[in-house]
Amino acid sequence: MSRSPSLPDRPRLDLDPEMSQAERLEAIREHFERLVQVNGELDDRLQDAEGRKEELRGEVDQLKRRNETLKTSSLYLATVEEITEDGVVIKQHGNNQEVLTELSPALEGRVEAGDRVAINDSFSVQELLDDETDARAQAMEVEESPDVVYDDIGGIDDQIREVREAVEDPLINAETFREVGVEPPSGVLLHGPPGTGKTMLAKAVANETDATFIKMAGSELVRKFIGEGARLVRDLFELASEREPAVIFIDEIDAVATTRTDSKTSGDAEVQRTMMQLLSEMDGFDERGEIRIMAATNRFDMLDEAILRPGRFDRLIEVPKPGIEGRKRILEIHAQDLNLGEDVDFEELAEGLEGYSGADIAALTTEAGMFAIRDDREEVRTEDFEAAHEKIEQAAEDGPTTGLTHYQ
Ligand SMILES: Nc1ncnc2c1ncn2[C@@H]1O[C@H](COP(=O)(O)OP(=O)(O)OP(=O)(O)O)[C@@H](O)[C@H]1O
Structure with a gap:
């Protein structure tokens, strides 16, 4: 921290060797008085600073409280419909309620019809929302x-x-x-x-x-x-x-x-x-x-x-669900990056997937790959596709939370 330039100068004691005993004593006494005076001045300063510190602490507390209130009081969303001489007509989102209200002074002249705004409990417009970044x-x-x-x-x-x-x-x-x-x-x-x-x-x-x-x-x-x-x-x-x-x-x-x-x-x-x-x-x-x-x-x-x-x-x-040829082609597409075992026959697999959509087949292929990984193999085999098929059928029977569509 830098020293305040307005602090009083530190008193100096200059004792000339030519001085008599009495003169020295007098100089020391004067020096002592100056020290006492400077000390008093510094004390005053300290007290001022303490007072200012208290004031600032009060301000900080007040700002903190205001911040908390702002954070906790929710604002509602609305769209400005019209700016009239009597105020601003807004329509609240959700309930579509139309209200004639006013702008907070900071928004005066900045709001246009069509803008999205945030309103408080008393419908007063508090914030203008930047539509590019939100909705x-x-x-x-x-x-x-x-x-x-x-x-x-x-x-x-x-x-x-x-x-x-x-x-x-x-x-x-x-x-x-x-x-x-x-x-x-x-x-x-x-x-x-x-x-x-x-x-x-x-x-x-x-x-x-x-x-x-x-x-x-x-x-x-x-x-x-x-x-x-x-x-x-x-x-x-x-x-x-x-x-x-x-x-x-x-x-x-x-x-x-x-x-x-x-x-x-x-x-x-x-x-x-x-x-x-x-x-x-x-x-x-x-x-x-x-x-x-x-x-x-x-x-x-x-x-x-x-x-x-x-x-x-x-x-x-x-755009219908794929037929057998389509299912075969979709299997080929989704399995093209898989390391497939020689036994994998897409035609045969496609036959068993009646009712499956492209999205279901994509999910089946991923699942088959997962079975191979679980089994510590690098090669995906027919048995993996069969296990995946079974798992998907089971999940579809258990409930519609799987995101699979083949029963829809
Ligand atoms: N005909 C298809 N060929 C290859 N993959 C497909 C096919 N149909 C769906 N898929 C797979 O399923 C995923 C979802 O497909 P997409 O989003 O195009 O379906 P959608 O018909 O638009 O579905 P929704 O009606 O649910 O929006 C794709 O990312 C792809 O992996």
Whole structure:
């Protein structure tokens, strides 16, 4: 610690050898008085410093308490709907309650309609949330260049061909389509059981066309981002146009596009709004050349017809569970990096896997590898595939918590 420059100088005692005894005594006495005086001054300083220390300690305690209160008092999320002369109209997420409220002074002039904000118990707007870093980033999975290729997808060659025609050709030959005046399909809807390769197909198309892959899960829009669905759908299309060429992929679209129910609960209204936003984005989408829209569902029967009208998802492609040839091919794909024993016969294995989806077969292959490892072998044999098969069957019988789809 450096010494404060304003501290009093240390008194010096200068004794001249020529001085008489009495003069020396007098000098020492004066020196002693100066020392006493400086000591007094230092004492005062010390007391001042002690007082200041107490004050600062009080301030620290107060700040700590404030910090604790801030940390413990939860804030709610809301979206700003309108800024009026009377205040700010916000809509609370979750219950969709609309409230006229006010901004904290620090936010004056910084908030616009559409912003996401945090509000306290009395609805006063406390914080402005950065949407780039929260919902938008969380709700969308963006891959500049996914690494899936068509050869990674087994058993659905017809579907691959159809997707290439409907999505890849218009992206690659956008100019030709425009010149000839052919309208490519607006949106391509892949439907079929879970784990059959729908997401892989969308990723492979994006890869093949050097397009950015932007995925949004419909189920998350209604479960996780309550109150923000419509806005996120708008953001999704905006992001795609910033990143052209792009493939938009809306997984589990049924979550936002189910047949209308009559109930007027706010949850349903929210889903409706999200779907309306999706429809309006698709309807207003003229420059389709560089952006393609794909969606997937396992619940085709539940879809609202509005979503299937011309100009919207007007190309339907069913992606079924693989037949025996498909299962054989998928086994080959997933086992290509395994050190296989000579006895492994994919044809035979595929025969026994009736009802298995691609995802199930991927899980089976990994499990077979695990059995070999447990047995301290480097080679994966038929017995491992059989053990894996048995384990999966058992797990499926025990309950639907395995994530396996072959009984769905
Ligand atoms: N046809 C297939 N060929 C090869 N692997 C597949 C195939 N289908 C699924 N898989 C495997 O299963 C995983 C999941 O597949 P994917 O996510 O594409 O299925 P999905 O149809 O989109 O499923 P969901 O409807 O559950 O979203 C893939 O990563 C892959 O390992």
